[in-house]
Amino acid sequence: MHMPERSCIVCRQKTSKYSLLRFVLEDQTLIFDPRYKESGRGAYLCPQKSCFIQAIQKFIFNKVLKTKKILISTELIQQVQCHIKNNCSDC
Numbered sequence: 001m002h003m004p005e006r007s008c009i010v011c012r013q014k015t016s017k018y019s020l021l022r023f024v025l026e027d028q029t030l031i032f033d034p035r036y037k038e039s040g041r042g043a044y045l046c047p048q049k050s051c052f053i054q055a056i057q058k059f060i061f062n063k064v065l066k067t068k069k070i071l072i073s074t075e076l077i078q079q080v081q082c083h084i085k086n087n088c089s090d091c
């Protein structure tokens with residue numbers, strides 16, 4: 001079966017979109033979309049803490065989502081770190 005492929009916005013590694021973390025923008029706020037259901041333009045990241053941190057520090061989310069100001073909450077960072085660490089699908 002063909003799986004849709006996406007690239008990590010940081011390291012550019014290409015893989016099935018379902019092995020990447022998806023993020024969307026909702027009113028300038030970055031939202032984690034673990035079920036790949038939110039509408040809008042998605043930004044994909046491989047499940048690596050280093051890529052997530054670089055995406056924030058180098059404003060890669062801003063470039064990919066074409067928005068100057070993006071709010072990234074502490075809750076979102078914690079949620080993603082938990083997801084990466086525990087592969088937890090509930091948080």
Ligand SMILES: [Zn+2]
Pocket residue numbers: 008009010011012013045046048051
């Ligand atoms: Zn990556």
